[in-house]
Amino acid sequence: MTASGNFRYVALADEIQENIMTGQFRPGEKLPSLRKLHNQLGLSVSTIHQAYIELEKRGRVEAREKSGFYVRALLKNPLPSPRKDQEKAAPSRVKINALAETILSDLQSENMLQLGAAVASREFMPVKQLSRIMKSMSVDELGTSIATYDPCIGNTDLRHALAKQMLGNACKVFPDDIITTNGCLEAVSLCLRAVADPGDTILVESPVFHCFLQLIEDLNMYVLELPGCPDQGMDPDAFEAIVSSNDIKACLLNTNFQNPLGSVLSPEGKKAVLKIANSRGLPIIEDDIYGDLYYGDKRPATFKSMDTSGSVLYCSSFSKTLAPGLRAGWTIPGKYREKVIRLKLNTQLSCPGISHRVAARFMETGAYDRHLRRLRNQVKNQASALAIAISNHFPKDTRLTFPRGGMMIWIELNKAIDTMTIYQRARTHNVSIMPGRICSSSDRYNHCLRLNCGIKWGPELEKGVALLGRLIRDAYREKGIQPEASEGKKR
Secondary structure (H helix, E strand, O other), X not given: OOOXXXXXXXXXXXXXXXXXXXXXXXOOOEOOOHHHHHHHHOOOHHHHHHHHHHHHHOOOEEEEOOOEEEEOOOOOOOOOOOOOOOOOOOOEOOOOHHHHHHHHHHHOOOOOEEOOOOOOOHHHOOHHHHHHHXXXXXXXXXXXXXXXXXXXXXXXXXXXXXXXXXXXXXXOOOHHHOEEEOOHHHHHHHHHHHHOOOOOEEEEEEOOOHXXXXXXXXXXXXXXXXXXXXXXXOOHHHHHHHHHOOOOOEEEEOOEOOOOOOOEOOXXXXXXXXXXXXXXXXOEEEEOOOOOOEOOOOOOOOOHHHOOOOOEXXXXXXXXXXXXXXXXEEEEOHHHHHHHXXXXXXXXXXXXXXXXXXXXXXXXXXXXXXXXXXXXXXXXXXXXXXXHHHHHHOOOOOEEOOOOEOOEEEEEOOOOOOHHHXXXXXXXXXXXXXXXXXHOOOOOOOOEEEEEOOOOOOHHHHXXXXXXXXXXXXXXXXHOOOOOOOOOOOO
C-alpha cells in the first residue's frame, strides 16, 4: 500500500485518469501495453492490469479483445451545463444576414482553423470510395447525367436507397414520397415556403441554427424563439403555452442534437409536441441532419416516425455524414408534397445528377452503414477530446453542453463577455469560431459561442483551443472578472 493508504494499482489508476483528463491520453487512443508499463514503471504486470480494470470500472477505458485497453469517450460533462434562457418569447423581426455573411465567409475559408463550422474533417469522409464509384461509371452513365435532367422529384435510384435507409425513421415512406434537393437547407427553404407566407410567424427553438434565422429574414417572416433546455430540449408544456397565446403558422425544429445546443427531445416529448401541433393545425418542419450521428446504441426517434397525418415535413442530407460537396439532400413533406414539387420546379428544376447517382451507388453497396459506424465513433472521441481541452484551458466558470450526438459544443461564458470580441481577436490568429450573437434575433446569447467537434484532433487543434482559452481569459481580466483558471491547469 502507498502512504496515502491506497493500493498501488489505485494510485496508478488515479495517475492515468489525471493524464486522460488533462488530454495526455485522448479518447480512442490505445493505452500502453501491460509489458511496456511493466518495463517503464517496474510494477508487476498484475498491478498494471488491476489499474486498467479499475479504470474500466470508472468508465474511463474499455478493453478490446486481443487488442488492449483504449481511452473511452467521456460519459459525463466535465463542466456544468449552460443555464436555460428565461427571457420571455415574443414574435420579432430578424436582422442578422449582414453579420452572418461576414462570419460565414470565415467559416468557409481554407486559411482558417475551423473551430466554428459544423463539418467533419475530410479524413473522416470516404473520399477514396466515392472517387472510385465516380471513376467506375460508364461513359453512357456519365453522358446521361450530364446531358439530361433528372426528374424534378429526384434521382430514382437515390430515392429508392433513401426509402430503405429511412425504415423506422419515417412512417411508411415510399420512394415517391421523397423529393431530393441540393442539401438540407434547400429542403428546409422549400418546406418553409410551402407552409408559410411573408408576415407569418415561425416558431423555433432558441438558440437556433443561424441559417434558419437568415431564411426567415429573407422570406420577410417573423420568428418566435422558444428557449430550449441544453440537456432535454424543448419543454412540451412551454410549447403548448406559447402556441396557445401566439398566432404561429409553422414550427421549424431541429430536435435531434439540436444546432447549436446539441440537445435531444425525448420520444415522449416528441409525441407530446406533435399532438399539440396537430391539435392546432401547425405543420412541423423537422431538420434531422444530425440524427445519424448518435453516440449511444440507438438512433433517436423522429417526428416523422410518429406522423400519421402528413403534417411533418422531414428534411435531411448527407452534408454532415458523407460529403457536403455532393449536395445530396431530401425532404419527405407529407401532405405538402405537391406544393414542394411545384416550388422546386419553379426554382431549380432538377438536382445534380452525377453526385446524386454516386450517393445512391454508395448506399446500394452497404458501405454507408459501415461508414456511419466509424464516423460516429470518431466524432464521439473528438467531442470528448474537445470537452476535456475546454475544461483545461477556459476560465473555470465556463459552462458547456456535453453532446450525445452531432458535432458541436455550445459554450456559455460570463455574461460580461461579448464573444464577438473573441471572434474578432481569434480571426487575427486565423482561428474561426461561431459567436452566439447570430444564433438569436436578440442579444441574449452574446456571451456564448459554438465550437466544432468534427475536426480530427491533433496539435493544431489543441493549440487553437489553448489560444482561444487565452483570448477569453484576457477578456476576463480586462473586465476585472475573477477567478479564472490558469493556463494548462489540471482538474
